[in-house]
Amino acid sequence: MFLSRLFLVLSPLLSRAAAYHKLSDETLKQLPRPGAEFDIKNGALLAPILRPRVSGTEGNVAVRQHFVDFFRNNLPEWTLEFHNSTSPTPTSNGKEVPFVNLILTRDPPGTHVGDVGRLTMVAHYDSKLTPKGFIGATDSAAPCAMLMHMAKTIDAALTKRWKASGSGLDDLDGPKGVQILLLDGEEAFKSWTDTDSLYGSRALAEDWEYSFHPAMSTYRNPLDAISLFVLLDLLGSKNPTVPSYFKTTHWAYKNMADIEARLRKLGLFKSSPNHPANMAKRKNKKPRREPNFLTEADKKDGSFLGGGIEDDHVPFMARGVDILHIIPSPFPKVWHELIDDGEHLDMNTVEDWTVLVAAFVAEWMELDEFFDFKAGKREEKVKAETVHEQGKTEFEIP
Ligand SMILES: *[C@@H]1O[C@H](CO)[C@@H](O)[C@H](O)[C@H]1NC(C)=O
Ligand SMILES: [Zn+2]
Secondary structure, three states, X not given: OXXXXXXXXXXXXXXXXXXXXXXOHHHHHHXXXXXXXXXXXXXXXXHHHOOOOOOOOHHHHHHHHHHHHHHHHHOOOOEEEEEEEEXXXXXXXXXXXXXXXXXXXXXXXXXXXXXXXXXEEEEEOOOOOOOOOOOOHHHHHHHHHXXXXXXXXXXXXXXXXXXXXXXXXXXXXXXXXXEEXXXXXXXXXXXXXXXXXXHHHHHHHHHHHOOOOOOOOOOOOOOOOEEEEEEEOOOOOOOOOEOOOOHHHHHHHHHHHHHHHHHHHOOOOOOOOOOHHHHHOOOOOOOOOOOOOEOOOOOOHHHOOOOOOOOOOHHHHOOOOOEEEEXXXXXXXXXXXXXXXXXXXXXXXXXXXXXXXHHHHHHHOOOHHHOOHXXXXXXXXXXHHHHHHHHHHHHHOO
């Protein structure tokens, strides 16, 4: 312990590099895939989000309840908090509209709240008021489902890791946690302005700035405790191209791009023309050019132009939080159109993003040795059998 602290003082850069372990090929191969849970009609995770869910409406309440039920029933170790605010909007005739952010956190056991640095994974769950009936499957139903799946993927491994390492207190850069923000009120009601947009994220960033941790804490407030704010938006259409927006977090972008490259090389990217299933469908077996989702891993320091896209990260970035913005540019063709619905998602692309995001978080949290994929499968099997048994019993009762 003493030695590693000394090491940290002497060489912080070196120790960070030393602490970063890549996931093994074996783990990448075995990471669970969403499969039937992402069925757009009756899948347990995604289907309930694919409905209009404008802030302040019944659909918004129902989708939020879906998240709450999912975490309470399946992932009870995650702390669940609401962050509530209200604001009038240009279409509310002076009435206050409620905005409810959901905050899900897993910190190592036995740590103090102000001492845990958190990888913060973010998507918005509200949908746009117009056009009427707008679903927003890429914007951002699918990203929300990806985060649910990610939490489920890493949950048991986190528990195991913290058991093994005494609450992660031996981490060189201090205890690490994970946080998911499902934000409300991202969309404008009328047209995008500074006041008609980002209702939930603006209120949350403002409140967190003044929510001080106890005096001797490592991190001043919950903003300071965000080690990286990873915002997913507009994901789920075919052939996305996501640039690296910020020089300060390009190192994290490169880590994600590296995982993408490895998944592709291992033949695990379903949307790839070179995935075995797609190869099997065509006569000409010559490998095809394979465009990456993350296109700028080799971007040079001088070519970051500033600017960027207005989204939920803005109020956090303005307060000094490090941002990794995972949003395609150009936007998907379905953007803010009625056809941004379940049927227009490219499910292979959705699945690839899902695995990539889960792998990124697993690698960040250094979970490689702590997965028990066999146990995961056993559990699924027991569940399926239980359902079957219940079905049978009910059937047999006259
Ligand atoms: C925030 O809103 C949620 C959902 O409406 C509600 O369940 C919760 O009690 C509210 N929390 C506070 C502190 O008002
Ligand atoms: Zn939108």
